[in-house]
Amino acid sequence: MHEVTGDRVRRLITDGGKPVLIEILSTGNEFLVKALTGKLPAQKFIEHLLDEWFDPFRDTAQFYKLLKKDKDLHSLLRYTGFHMVGIPDLFEALCWSVIGQQISLAFAYQVKRRFVENFGNSLEFQKRKYYLFPQPAQVAMLHPDQLRSLKLTQRKAEYVIGIARLFSSGSLSKEKILKLGAEDLIREELLTIRGVGEWTANYTMMKALRAMDCVPFGDAGLNNALFRLKQIPKKENRTAVAIFFNNFPGWKTYLVYYLWMRLRDKNGDMDLNSPKP
DNA sequence: TTCCAGGCAGTAG
């Protein structure tokens, strides 16, 4: 769905009309966006997309100040400058988090790739194929067996199709969800969806809605990271996790993101002097 | 072989 080379990324987008392949170049101070095929959507549309995707205007100074207060968290400061990558499309975010439930990330990526390549609209440019995430209306018509063959479980196949139906029928949309306002109300609403539990609701809210205080309780990776950094006594201790995060009001989501990055760096022996992003 | 992955719904008590 997106292709990164050096300081630029290509991605197929649509504002409801014909899909357009765009290329975004980051200079460090600004994004330069151009259409490689077709016509670039309105400036407002592009600005909004970049906002939701890269969160460029977030002032993280306060967050780093909080990290500095705890010695055990100093290793997270090596990610200074990283802003959380979002998933602007709510349908995609929900599907992705359902797909990723309970399985390793590597496997989850494989499944998502198969899903996108089988059911997403695509466009070829310079001999490479670029995909949009599958549209709800199309997914709504699938039979669970079509998703099972991509290695989703029967349950997950039902969840994904069910979510697609909610979107294609119009009973669920990002606009409607945002209109609820308070994070608690949104979380409550998401939890009524079959296949969406606490983990998925929080993951979706942080990635698609940019809610700032989301903690995906129960997350295996998160628990591991906190245990390694000596922030919780045992790997599974919901209360300890909650207490830990309460020290970071307004930054819980970012802290989760940084902890996930920290986990990726294996044993934490990354060179602290490596260049910053 | 067993255990665990960026969980959830359904059921029993």
Added chain:
DNA sequence: CTACTGCATGGA
């Protein structure tokens, strides 16, 4: 309310 179980695959 909490505790338990089946789901399904793949890597360690």
